[in-house]
Amino acid sequence: MAASEQQCGSAPIGTLVSGPASKASVSSGLWVRVVWFALLLAAEWAPLTNLVHKYWGAGSLLEIATASGSFFLALAYIRSRESFDRLSNELRSFPIRWSLLGLHLVALAAFLGLSVLHSSGFVVVALWYGTGVLAIGLAGCALVPPRLAYGFVRETGYAWLYALAAGLVAWRVLITTRLWNGAVWNPAIDLSWKPATDLTFSLVQALLRPFLAQLIANRSTMTIGTPKFTVTILPWCAGFEGTALMLIFSTAWLLYFRQEFRFPRALLLIPAGMLVIWVSNAVRIASLVLIGVAGAPAVAAGGFHSQAGWIAFNCVALGFVILTRRMPWFSTMPREEKKERTGQNLTAAYLVPFLAILTAAMISRAASGGFEWLYLLRFIAAAGALWFFRAQYRNLDWRFGGFSLLAGCVVFALWLGLDKLAGPHPSSAIAAGLASLNAPQRAAWLGFRIAAAVITVPIAEELAFRGFLIRRISSADFDSLDPRHYTYFAVFVSSLAFGVLHGERWLAGTLAGVIYAIAFLRRGRIGDAVIAHAVTNALLAACVLFAGRWDLW
């Protein structure tokens, strides 16, 4: 064992050595670690039960392993009490190994990624089993060192064999015994999916009851609503995805910033975050029903349905970060006092206009049934943010040269060329949406759409991706970094991030990002990148208006 682990070993059970300067270490006996292990796996795997059962035998193996492990611990405690106590005492000398817990998360993420692939080839299935087993194994090794575990199993003789046999018998009995209603008890369904969906259904019902006099709630079909508008709560929209995302986010956050938190109590934040996102999903479904009943079924089933999940997740994740920081019981950082801030938040000046566009886009999409009639929100939000930070932009170099005009034209040609290679795109809802508006409304919508494309979007996106991200990746003190001292890695990452934001046109977006970066880095002038971007967008707008290429918007 490493010397540092031995040094931390003198702390008593549950003792925490915390603070930015000292590594947090936790020591505890076997029972405590077993409970932690069970809680960790339950919190992680319960939302993923549909994935665990994807390939043959995996769910059964997990059930057998759980039953055998439980039997083994019980047998060891009864038959080899001395070994059990000795292991508990030894474990007090070993802090939990957070690095292995971090690797456990990486393995879990790989398992998740492989789970959603549509391939059932041998390599994918083998990797899927491997990463699943590895994730569980790493969690176990983080809590109980393998050397101690092996020694303990040896000291308990054949207890492992009896436990394995008992686990197999228990599993067999479980899957063959029929309940009073003729059904077979399935732990995955009866312990996770069904109660979770039932709970979501009950929550939605309770939330809607005060608002809807004619509420119809059929639990057998999971249908809820009114005679006018109903929705069916399927198992996979009962909150599992949001919960899984929150689990990954909160665990990664605690892991990365572990020196800012008090452990083990900070671990409570993980189930708390999952619970909040679960409840927010019920609120989302209830809101969806209310919007549909209020006379906007297209909005309910369209924009709101697709955006509300992300809006809820972003709110909960940001709330998690902000609130936990302000809770001294969880946070080791000193309470932020209301001190006068002398420095300017330059990161905000570079990013907020772009974030304002993203926020406005989410809201306007959520309020749309197909055609985004509230598009002007994006222009207003970006213009407001740019105006707010205007003083901080005065020091930037807004000059531009002929190269930026040329770069804009090259990106335009590239965009159309790649678009042609990609084949036909699905028809846009814009043309039909505009046709439903009267002439002044149509002119106003087009005016804001063009103004956003040519003015606010280029400025906001170039500030964020070229002005900020390229330099921020190269140095934390990004503002003092000369743009011409860039790294290829920074250009690649910022361009790829820019491309990802353009959805199915990600390749064209990435290449456009590289060209705008060249325009910016050539002379270190943000004006060059903005003008290049504006020229591209202006040419695309002309294509839309004069050639009817609505799919380009």
Next chain:
Amino acid sequence: MKLLGITLLFLGVSGAAMATAVPEIDPSSAGSAVALLAGALLVIRARRK
């Protein structure tokens, strides 16, 4: 760099996890949603310094 790391990790996981069309979380909005979250976190962290 920690925040960049966590963003890239999360983008990778959410991108992979949301590769199929699902009712609760719209996969086509994953890019902008994660960008919004990561950007807001960068602003919050920068505000503390």
